[in-house]
Amino acid sequence: MANTKLAVVAMLVILLQASALCAAARHHAGGGTPGVMTISNFDRGEGDLPSECDGGYHSNRDMVAALSTRWYEGGRRCERMIRITSTHTGRTVEAKVVDECDSKHGCADDVVDTSLAVWKALGLNANADDAAPITWSDA
Structure with missing residues (x-):
């Protein structure tokens, strides 16, 4: 026994x-959902609007992101962490969702718009690329 x-x-x-x-x-x-990562300025600046989730601005040194409208889900992902993996480098980071990349006003349906800090952490050159293939998931 x-x-x-x-x-x-x-x-x-x-x-x-x-x-x-x-x-x-x-x-x-x-793993996760395939998408395209673009770079955005989340800092206060000329013409920049505050983030949808908290009405504030965020340093480009912060690990933050905006999701295209369908992934943003009407704000349900606000303040939640997502996991982003570069298909070029294989590196993975986590970033907080702070904004929507509005698909009705020019943002494609498959975009994860991120701060410069995310690009650097993934080992990508934001100056050389306008967009980078990634996968993402809820963290």
Whole structure:
């Protein structure tokens, strides 16, 4: 009887470890929804509007993002963290959703608009690229 209990516990441990490894593999592989990352200025400046989520401005050194209208979901993702993975570098970061990239006013349906800090953390050159392919998911 003790051997049976020990075998069951061992199987549970193995299954939990396998589940954790699969989750880690999905995280490193990027997973998530394919999109295009663009760069935006979230700082107070000429012609810039405050963020939809909190009515404030954010430093471009902060890890912040705006989602296109369908992903923004009417503000349901406000102040939530998302995970962004560069398909070029394979790096992954988390950023807080602070704004909408309005698809009715020029933003494409598949955009994650981010601060300069996100680009740098992903190892991308914002000066050389207007857009970068990414995947993203809720964190």
